[in-house]
Amino acid sequence: MAARHLQEPTRLVLTALADAPRHGYAIIQEVLAISGGRTKLLTGTLYTALDRLLQQELIQVDHEEVVAGKLRRYFALTDQGRDVLTAETQRLRAGVAEAERRLALSRLQPNGGTA
Amino acid sequence: MTAPPLTTPESLLPPARLPLAARLPLLGLYPAKYRATYGEEIATVFAETVQDLGPGTALREWAALAAHAGRLRTRLSSADPAGRITAGAAPFILAGGAGLSMVQLLVGLILPDPLRRIEQWGHPAIWTALVVAQTGPWILALIFASLGRWTPARLLVLLGILGRIGAMLAFTTPNDPLADVLPYDLLLPFGILPGTVLLIAPADAVDISPHGRGETVLTALALAVPMSVLAIFWFRPDLSPTIAPFSRTEVNLLDVTVAWPAAVMSLAMLLHLGARRPDRPRATGIALAVLPWTAMLPPASYYLLAPPGLWAQVISYFLLRNAGVVLAFLATATLLAALRHALHRSLPTDPPETT
Numbered sequence: 001m002a003a004r005h006l007q008e009p010t011r012l013v014l015t016a017l018a019d020a021p022r023h024g025y026a027i028i029q030e031v032l033a034i035s036g037g038r039t040k041l042l043t044g045t046l047y048t049a050l051d052r053l054l055q056q057e058l059i060q061v062d063h064e065e066v067v068a069g070k071l072r073r074y075f076a077l078t079d080q081g082r083d084v085l086t087a088e089t090q091r092l093r094a095g096v097a098e099a100e101r102r103l104a105l106s107r108l109q110p111n112g113g114t115a
Numbered sequence: 116m117t118a119p120p121l122t123t124p125e126s127l128l129p130p131a132r133l134p135l136a137a138r139l140p141l142l143g144l145y146p147a148k149y150r151a152t153y154g155e156e157i158a159t160v161f162a163e164t165v166q167d168l169g170p171g172t173a174l175r176e177w178a179a180l181a182a183h184a185g186r187l188r189t190r191l192s193s194a195d196p197a198g199r200i201t202a203g204a205a206p207f208i209l210a211g212g213a214g215l216s217m218v219q220l221l222v223g224l225i226l227p228d229p230l231r232r233i234e235q236w237g238h239p240a241i242w243t244a245l246v247v248a249q250t251g252p253w254i255l256a257l258i259f260a261s262l263g264r265w266t267p268a269r270l271l272v273l274l275g276i277l278g279r280i281g282a283m284l285a286f287t288t289p290n291d292p293l294a295d296v297l298p299y300d301l302l303l304p305f306g307i308l309p310g311t312v313l314l315i316a317p318a319d320a321v322d323i324s325p326h327g328r329g330e331t332v333l334t335a336l337a338l339a340v341p342m343s344v345l346a347i348f349w350f351r352p353d354l355s356p357t358i359a360p361f362s363r364t365e366v367n368l369l370d371v372t373v374a375w376p377a378a379v380m381s382l383a384m385l386l387h388l389g390a391r392r393p394d395r396p397r398a399t400g401i402a403l404a405v406l407p408w409t410a411m412l413p414p415a416s417y418y419l420l421a422p423p424g425l426w427a428q429v430i431s432y433f434l435l436r437n438a439g440v441v442l443a444f445l446a447t448a449t450l451l452a453a454l455r456h457a458l459h460r461s462l463p464t465d466p467p468e469t470t
């Protein structure tokens with residue numbers, strides 16, 4: 001697969017699965033929490049992303065269980081998915097670090113002026 | 116495994132809180148195989164999601180799932196090869212449509228009108244509105260796409276297609292000498308067929324990364340700038356049928372202009388296909404986006420030199436010739452990419468370092 005930046009919903013779904021396998025509804029809730037309430041995945045959007053991530057082998061079905069009569073299918077990151085999320089995290093971290101460096105520089109200059 | 120019911124199981128929802136959207140057909144929209152695997156789970160997640168939502172939001176949830184089901188049925192999801200190919204084509208169709216719209220906006224509104232068609236419209240404002248209606252949405256769509264806003268870009272493309280159809284109906288008058296040529300506009304990148312490919316492409320597979328956006332804008336400008344320059348310098352103040360024929364240089368230049376868009380897009384395809392880790396569905400999508408340039412006919416005034424009644428033959432000649440040019444560019448790009456990969460494979464690789 002060619003290296004590409006992840007779209008935000010994809011990144012959030014991978015992030016939601018980074019610490020533990022989760023089922024569909026739990027992923028929606030987790031993404032809502034991770035994004036500070038900004039991103040509410042529609043069920044259709046979630047399953048579109050899950051289909052694609054399964055096809056790209058970035059996630060896999062971990063296990064299934066029936067809880068209170070409801071089928072729960074748990075999804076988990078694959079090693080490849082973990083690598084992709086790690087690379088994306090490093091890319092984002094580099095961007096944040098650079099932004100912070102420049103902001104700090106501008107604070108050091110009188111009146112926040114430019115060089 | 117027994118197939119789940121075709122609507123959301125009511126046992127999953129307290130009946131008193133059952134929103135209207137939950138009673139709409141849903142699982143039946145999915146292909147049987149997918150429904151057997153994921154139907155019950157999707158019904159569960161949908162039921163849990165909509166139970167505390169208002170009717171509008173619940174309907175939006177239902178619509179997103181119905182769209183998901185539709186994509187799976189038509190094999191146009193981002194997990195399907197056809198979906199990934201259309202997603203690869205979409206930015207390049209947008210680039211082509213927007214680039215060509217820029218040229219048409221220039222020719223239609225800014226440059227003088229050699230065929231004096233504006234005069235037929237009585238009021239220039241009507242002409243301006245028609246030109247803007249078919250070109251403006253595509254240019255705006257490119258701007259939105261360049262900002263990573265694919266959904267509004269797609270809506271604008273839909274508006275642009277409708278504007279083009281409307282303008283075409285308005286432009287075509289009885290005995291109009293251009294009536295034979297105008298329908299081919301609908302096959303060009305800003306026309307119905309390519310525009311539809313863009314509209315049905317799965318948005319989650321379209322490359323809207325900064326690199327992808329830059330590529331789309333660069334492609335649009337690579338098309339628009341040289342063609343605009345030619346439109347400006349090629350302008351002839353008087354194109355009545357009695358004028359002297361075009362010079363050989365002018366004819367050659369026009370022929371090159373017709374082939375130029377196919378050359379630019381084929382180069383983009385070569386860059387993707389020849390990359391170290393080629394994204395083949397994307398490259399195939401770009402090839403798909405090159406095909407509409409077959410309908411890139413020379414400016415209509417070009418035909419005025421042909422004897423009356425022979426336009427259909429002249430157009431057929433250009434279409435066949437363009438098809439040859441487009442296929443030749445695509446074949447060359449594919450061959451060069453294959454050569455690059457063969458060369459890369461034949462080069463000795465460095466042995467792994469030992470410590």
